[in-house]
Amino acid sequence: MTTTEPDVPNARAGSGFADWTPQELEDNGSLLLRRLREHFTTLRGRPVTTDRAAKEIHDLIDEPLPRGPQEFAEVLEQTWRDVLPHLTQWNHPRFHAYFSNSSSGPGILAEMATAALNVNVMLWDAAPSAAAVESTVLRWLGEMVAYPADGDAVLVDGASLATLYALAAARERLDGLDIRRTGLADAPALRVYASDQTHSSIDKAAITLGIGQDNVVRLPARTDGSLDPAVLDDRIGQDIRAGYRPCAVVATVGTTSTGGIDPVGELAEVCAHHGVWLHVDAAYGGFWRLTESVRPHLPDLSRADSLVANPHKVLLCPMEASALFSRHRDALTQAFRLVPEYLSTRQEDGSVDFMNYSLQLGRQFRALKLWWIIKSFGTDGITEQLTATTALADRLRRAAAATPPWHIANPDSPFPLVCLRHAPPGLSREETDALNRRIHHRVNAGRRCYVSHTVTDAGYVIRVSIGNIHTRSEDVDALWHELTAAALAEGSPT
Numbered sequence: 001m002t003t004t005e006p007d008v009p010n011a012r013a014g015s016g017f018a019d020w021t022p023q024e025l026e027d028n029g030s031l032l033l034r035r036l037r038e039h040f041t042t043l044r045g046r047p048v049t050t051d052r053a054a055k056e057i058h059d060l061i062d063e064p065l066p067r068g069p070q071e072f073a074e075v076l077e078q079t080w081r082d083v084l085p086h087l088t089q090w091n092h093p094r095f096h097a098y099f100s101n102s103s104s105g106p107g108i109l110a111e112m113a114t115a116a117l118n119v120n121v122m123l124w125d126a127a128p129s130a131a132a133v134e135s136t137v138l139r140w141l142g143e144m145v146a147y148p149a150d151g152d153a154v155l156v157d158g159a160s161l162a163t164l165y166a167l168a169a170a171r172e173r174l175d176g177l178d179i180r181r182t183g184l185a186d187a188p189a190l191r192v193y194a195s196d197q198t199h200s201s202i203d204k205a206a207i208t209l210g211i212g213q214d215n216v217v218r219l220p221a222r223t224d225g226s227l228d229p230a231v232l233d234d235r236i237g238q239d240i241r242a243g244y245r246p247c248a249v250v251a252t253v254g255t256t257s258t259g260g261i262d263p264v265g266e267l268a269e270v271c272a273h274h275g276v277w278l279h280v281d282a283a284y285g286g287f288w289r290l291t292e293s294v295r296p297h298l299p300d301l302s303r304a305d306s307l308v309a310n311p312h313k314v315l316l317c318p319m320e321a322s323a324l325f326s327r328h329r330d331a332l333t334q335a336f337r338l339v340p341e342y343l344s345t346r347q348e349d350g351s352v353d354f355m356n357y358s359l360q361l362g363r364q365f366r367a368l369k370l371w372w373i374i375k376s377f378g379t380d381g382i383t384e385q386l387t388a389t390t391a392l393a394d395r396l397r398r399a400a401a402a403t404p405p406w407h408i409a410n411p412d413s414p415f416p417l418v419c420l421r422h423a424p425p426g427l428s429r430e431e432t433d434a435l436n437r438r439i440h441h442r443v444n445a446g447r448r449c450y451v452s453h454t455v456t457d458a459g460y461v462i463r464v465s466i467g468n469i470h471t472r473s474e475d476v477d478a479l480w481h482e483l484t485a486a487a488l489a490e491g492s493p494t
């Protein structure tokens, strides 16, 4: 009989190799937690991004494939020395690019626990209580966005794949076609409709599903960034007469560029009239419903055939958590359920096999981080945080509105997403675009704040997303200072 060394309980007989002992895990874990404590204590004072060129960063990090073991303390040291300073710090209080998001304490620890448990939430039997946690979390998330959660629901990594799955479900529902079985060869050309403000993930989904990018009909948005139902209705009618088969409409609640909101109720009427699936991309906008200031601006989402909302954009949750819902029970499973013998298990009342709701078979226990975040903060705490965030955006809007020639290019958006344009009189549109681009790049080069941009009807705008849990009014004031200083330094005449 092999006896196990008491100090190396995981060692294999006759082998020097072993996983860390539980004691080593705790010791190394403490080293990491100490680093993280220091990281968060000093983060506000450190640069948001790196000043090194891509090649330099590769040179710092690239090394021959390691053969021998290395002490974890050294690996950690190298990570903190060579990797951390050359990240763009998304969890920094002055990161305002793309959609600024947060990784909060319970989410961080849940990621560690998820890896330690390493369960695969593919079949009920494979991870029973994890599947139950996922079902509960999905019901909670549905409640937060006021979407009926009694149909199909699943957590996926991001909204791009959620939309792909939703459009696959829409395609599967097309009467008289059986594309899942026969493919697209004999099908009429399918079409997907959206406004020109809709996220590029719709095109990627159409490419992947064989619908084709040319069959994504992007209709020009109105000045507030929304899709006009009458224009949609006309276009679907024209396409039907021309022999196309409308498959789905994608409406957005919180467009990426400017935080626009499509009129979901009216679009649902158009879709019902033509028998077309309505998917709502509420990846960014959905969870802001928790706040009193945004809620009145949000449409009723319950008529959407499917809906995606991203906890990883808004709910203080680390990356890769997106919730996909369809109010039609079995809509997702009809598209994705495929059970080979080696995956068939006993079914019992209440069991749920999440592998049947998307393409993904092996699935991490993604729901744990959401369960911990929602339980640790409560919806009251989350709402308080999101409300404070909208107030910070208002602070920036007020500063800009009081300081011509700064303009707010998306005044209708209720979200903490502020599109700013510095437009001194006397400059052409091209000159103003170039000036704003230079201001944007100068601000980011200073590395104290980080913003992104988009192009609206007004031209090039500096896009400020406020959404990090650590952001305070002093950070927003610092950003405003950077923006105005950059405008001056770039020779703005005013």
Ligand SMILES: Cc1ncc(COP(=O)(O)O)c(C=O)c1O
Residues within 6 Å of the ligand: 099, 157, 158, 159, 160, 161, 199, 201, 252, 254, 255, 256, 281, 283, 284, 310, 322
């Ligand atoms: C409106 C909208 N939809 C979809 C996406 C894609 O989200 P993900 O990164 O989760 O795939 C984004 C990303 O920012 C977005 O803004």
